[in-house]
Amino acid sequence: MAAKDLYIAALEKKLAELSGIEVDQIKKNQLANASSEARSIREMAEYVDSIQVKQAGQAVAGQVNPQVAAMFVHIKAELGEERGAHSLPPLQYDYDALEPHISATIMQIHHTKHHQGYINNLKAASEKLVEAEKANDIAAMNSLLPAIKFNGGGHLNHTIFWTNMAPKAGGEPTGAIAEAIKKDFGSFQSFKEKFSGSSVGVKGSGWGWLGYCPKDDKVAIATCQNQDPLQITHGLIPLLGLDVWEHAYYLQYKNLRADYVKAFFNVINWANVNQRYEAARKAAGH
Incomplete structure (x- = not known):
């Protein structure tokens, strides 16, 4: 076994002693938790896809939940994006710029995978919302609210989160x-x-x-x-x-x-x- 491998093995053994958890199990837990949000995003995509819009003239009258429009209003106020025209906002710093407090790996996965996943789902929900509006299918519009709220919220919340952080920041506020x-x-x-x-x-x-x-x-x-x-x-x-x-x-x-x-x-x-x-x-x- 090479000296590097022996060193890594020794570190893993020490980690297991300190944590009481074998390194392989820690790795499994990391993967499981890293994939939990991805699973939620995937399930929401499947939910959007499952909503069937009725043909024009078959819809039942009703009122669209105001939160549907409100979600897009808040997104436009933050990002200037029109409904359905959503994209991943670039970070104002490099992925490793917040280290050692937040690792580059977390930032990259979080930004390019998770945040992008919310955007993809929001665009799909927006497209189906247009279809439902054309058919005047109020039920379908309201059925889309959970997807619009979850994915729109994910897009909005993460956008604010990225700007709320900066390299060499912290301390107490002023002003x-x-x-x-x-x-x-x-x-x-x-x-x-x-x-x-x-x-x-x-x-x-x-x-x-x-x-x-x-x-x-x-x-x-x-x-x-x-x-x-x-x-x-x-x-x-x-x-x-x-x-x-x-x-x-x-x-x-x-x-x-x-x-x-x-x-x-x-x-x-x-x-x-x-x-x-x-x-x-x-x-x-x-």
């Missing part, structure tokens, strides 16, 4: 968002503890958020399941989002979500969060 956090949470440390606790505590897959409430002119913490968009779910304008689906951290942090959340604070792009906050306040007339 208007810093004042808002101090006013509504008492201190940055208090906010950090509450945001971290909420994000770690998300049951299953979902997101932790800092959002802005236009009505109360306050910032607030909220969580969403799966890819549910913050604004539709809680009425808050998204400022800072943290993806706590296992695919976002498992390859690097295993099942230690709390360590991943802690590391996230080293890459937060507070300039972007502040820009979002000031724009939201201005739009709300404050």
